[in-house]
Amino acid sequence: MDEQTHEMVRDIIASVPPGKVATYGDIAAIAGLATPRLVGRVLREDGFDLPWHRIIRANGIPATHLLTEQLERLRTEGVLAENYRIDLKRYRWDPPQD
């Protein structure tokens, strides 16, 4: 297993600033993962220590089972959602193009 990749994913997620959100695809792309599903897997395993509430789907809606939870947490960070949908054009994290 690429422990390093796994670690990078966590690092990237931890790098997302408050008031901003990132999509699974973004995290996967930055981490060099071939599919966003792996991001979800990492979050399920080690997401407890990470701002997982800042990771949302490409359509601006959080993961189904955490939908309300994430929206509530995001709201406290200044990320307001409309009709369970977050305005990506407005809140999407601007990743470091290192």
Next chain:
DNA sequence: GAGATGACTGCTT
């Protein structure tokens, strides 16, 4: 080793 599942995405109807 084959089949199903999941914190997903993009394209086509």
Next chain:
DNA sequence: CAAGCAGCCATCT
């Protein structure tokens, strides 16, 4: 705008 379908990788049964 909503629903369906295929591609994707790792893990579980």
